[in-house]
Amino acid sequence: MRDEGLRGVTKVLNGHSGVVNAVKFFPTGSEHVAVLLSGAADHSLRIWKGHQDAERRFDLVKSVTEHKSPVTRIATLPGSDVFATGASDGVVKIWKLVHDVDFTAIDVELIQSISLAPRYFPLAIALAKLDDSALVLAVGGTRSTIQIFVSYDTQFQLSATLTGHEGWIRALDFTQESEEKDSDLLLVSASQDKYLRLWRLHQGEELPAASAALNDPALGVLGKSLSNKAHRFASATAKYSITFEALLLGHEDWIYTASWRHRAGRLQLLSTSEDNSLAIWEADPSSGVWVCITRLGEISGQKGSTSATGSAGGFWIGLWSPDGNSAVSLGRTGSWRRWTYSPTQDMWTQQVAITGHVREVKGLSWSRDGSYLLTTGSDQTTRLFSEWKRDAGSSWHEFSRPQIHGYDLNCISAVTPTQFLSGADEKLLRVFDEPKGVSEMLHRLCAIAPPSSASLPDAANIPVLGLSNKAIQAIDEEDTVDNADDDETEVVDPASIVRKSTLEFNHPPFEDHLARHLLWPETEKLYGHGYEISALAVSSSSALVATACRASSIDHAVIRLYDSAEWLEIKPPLKAHSLTVTALEFSPDDRFLLSVGRDRQWVVWERGEEGAYVLRYANPKGHTRMVLGASWTALARPTFLTAGRDKTVKIWAVEGDGVQLKGSVQARAAVTAVACNREAGDGKLQFAFGTEGGELVVGTAEAEGLDEVATVTVGRDVAPAKGINQIVWRPGREGRAQQMAVASEDSSVRVFNVEGGIVASA
Known part of the structure; x- marks a missing residue:
């Protein structure tokens, strides 16, 4: 950070x-x-x-x-x-x-x-030094009480049970009240009851002065639950008491974290909540009452909204930087948010931070020219990553979140430089067009040439209770929106417009931008399949799209073709498989379409004179177990690879009236993805495959020696931790190190440089 x-x-x-x-x-x-x-x-x-x-x-x-x-x-x-x-x-x-x-x-x-008794699950624990002879341990969790343990010799004993919260305890943290050695210990507890409680650990027989918070009339009925009962205990050398110090009100939902920090001579407390806010608390110097001095995050007007309308879904983690001048939070959308304190402006300003998927990444696709990467997965989002190019160098960031969906997304593919389509568990595919706001941002920050067409929509949003992104208009700050025919009864929906200044920034977008303002408008829906979409491929010419869905019979295990010009289905669908088609890919010249499935067979379809694809070759026993990956090479002779759960990658060549097995590579686990580099050059085969255990291997072979494949295994320190779902080589890399993107079950998207048999993180 x-x-x-x-x-x-x-x-x-x-x-x-x-x-x-x-x-x-x-x-x-x-x-x-x-x-x-x-x-x-x-x-x-x-x-x-x-x-x-x-x-x-x-x-x-x-x-x-x-x-x-x-x-x-x-x-x-x-x-x-x-x-x-x-x-x-x-x-x-x-x-x-x-x-x-x-x-x-x-x-x-x-x-x-x-052993915690009565038994509960610990969700928060904190340690502190009580004195030279003892440590104190606070434990909270799936009960509304906090247990305090004190060490005698090396063993901890239960010394007090603190009551008052009305929900599970989510966070605990100790600190010295001041930097003086004999100052009291303070303990903060954060709960699902929406409140923070402060507790004072005081040395000596006498109790500390009663907290002003107990007499605050603003607390009203809450005052009944603010007991100042003293819990007394002793270490080996001294006697102590624990008393309730203060109740902090302000959060509107569960509180997940609470953390102390001494900043500029003042004691401050950081808390994060399900209400999408990060709060910084401080005791008022005159009254001693704890108040929220800074609130960061989303405005309360967004409470209750779903992820589809931009809510972050809560801040789960909150951390101070070592110097206390920055704070970060992590939420449900997988994005860190970072704020840094500016002494000159006396305010906290948001900074660029890390974003990424939070669940399994299912699909990848480079744009047609390789300028950016589209990813999608089980967190129901589609994300666009590219390189931020500036004088100090370049770095990868998320620049757009084109699709925020209500279903898990399974596959994605770019159609043109400004268009892609994705398939989800909802049984249909959706087509999206790049908006002008995103195009201008990518040109400004990533040096990606804007499309020549000027007919792009300005931006997009998701209507309330809707799943389809709608195009909206971007207007200047001083402009007003003209109602049609000056009809005063027609009111313009504020959600149908966005200020141009909202889309103009000189850095990668923050989470607020990604979740609300950088969606892509949806232009088409493709119907026809009866079950969840499982595979997707776009032809090299972009003219055709092939799709398949999950299936347990030949009637549903069909491949449907769509014309990308009018988005009409080309009938009849292609029938050959009896179970789910797991992967589809067109050959570089679009002459062939390759399909593989759970029925253990691969099928090669050939384009006829009238443009229709017909079954040309099939091998019902291509692998001994289900086939999970397929890819065409760029070799002069039509050659393709298949990968399966039988732990093999097989190399096949189309020769005359048949297809011959030319080579095979053994893996240590089921192979779940394979991809060929179509820009390897010099008549060489270069490919990569991944396994269900996260192993990533790059293979090379000569065109005339496909039975002799040299392989390099990527080191485990940079390889994914779980199964690999898809691998895609980056196009447009002539004269530069080859690159490939890898999608994994561990929620990561990784881009690797591949040069001279060496694989390294990009």
Whole structure:
């Protein structure tokens, strides 16, 4: 996030076999050593050591599976080797990191297991130093109470149970009230009841002065639940009390995170909520009452709106930067939002941050000239990524979110430089045209030449309760919209216009822009299929589109062809498969159409004299298990590749009246995707395939030696962590390093440079 080059994600750590629920940097106290702790649904706790070299490598040094259920939370403590983990087995474990001075050798020792009683799942844990002899641990979760444990020797004991919240506890965090060593500890708790509560841990027999919050008449009926009951306990050397300090009101929905920070000599609190806001709180110097001094995020007018009309769906994570002058949040749409404090303007301004898919990425397509990349997947969005080109260099960013849908999206393909179509679980395909606002932005920021046609719509939006993006008009700030025939009874819908200034910016768009203003208008719907769309291909000439849907019979396992000029179906559909067609691709000259399916066969259709495609070749036993990928090569002799669950990639050549098997490549797992580079040149075959385990392999062979394929496996440190769904080579790379994009089940889209057999992240 603090990278001035804005390169985005620079490292991905593979290893966990389940969803990662918690990550925490262990406080090493050294600028030269980084230790990262991670916990996941695979029940494991992993310890990674970072190397401060040019590649900033992280190596796995220890994996522990003491928990019997998914690890949900990790808490660390600066200045201590003790840390805690919580899991959905209702157990909190206390650990000690064992290491030498420079962290050359790292190990972990289990100190204690605490079974939470009555049993609940820990969703928040926090550690703090109580005094020189004791630590304090706060635990909250799927109950409305907070349990306080204090260490005696090395064992923690339950010392207090704090009541008051009326919902699950989502976040806990300790801090010293001031930088003085003997100042009180403050604990913040955030809950699904929409409130933050502050608690004071005070040393001594005497209780601290009663908080002014308890007597605030503005709280009204809430005052009845603001008990200042003192919870007393002792460490080995001193006596303590915990009292309720303040109730913070302001959020309108569940609160997910709360985090303290001392900024410029003042204690501030950061909180994020399902209400799409990030709030910064501070105690008023005169009254001591805690108030919200800054609120960032979306305006309250958007509450209750769905993702289709732009709501972020809540902020799940909120973090301070190390210097406290920036704050970031992460929400349901997968986009980080970043704000930085400007002392000169005395305000927080939004900055460019990282965005991306949050669920499985199903489909990819480069634009016809390779200038941008379209992606789509199970998070029901289509996204456009390209390179932001500027004097300081270039970096990849999301520049448009053409489609925000109500169904999972399965496939996508560019038709022309300004048009694409996508297929979804809703059984139909939709065609989208690039709006003028996006075209001008891509020209301004990515040096992508605008289309020669001037008939592009200005922008698009989604009507309330609708799924179809509608074209809207962009107007100047001083302009008004003329009603037809000056009919005063006709009122222009404010949602049907957008101010041009909204679409004019000199940086990659923020999440607010992507979710509302950078949609593409929908121009056509393609009907005909009876089940979810499974495969899609556009001919090299862009004149034809071939589609298929999920099927369990020959009647539905058909391939439908559409004319892209009028978007009319060319009948009859192509029948040969008996189960779902999993992949389609036209040959470079459009003479052939290749289809493969779950019925284990591949079929080659040939274009006849009248332009219709007819079955020419078929192999019902092309693979011993279902075929999942297919791709044509650019070799002079018609040659294609198929890939299947039988862990093989096969190379086939059309010769005379038949198709001959020319070569085969074995993989270590089921092959789920294969793609040929049509710009390999010099009569060479270059292709890539991916497996269900995330393994990515690049293969090369001579045109006359297809039985001898040389392969290079991409390193696991840069390869996807889960199955690969699609691979697409980038066109228009003559004279430059070849590139390919990879879509994965791990929600990532990766672009690789491929040059001289070496594969590296782009």
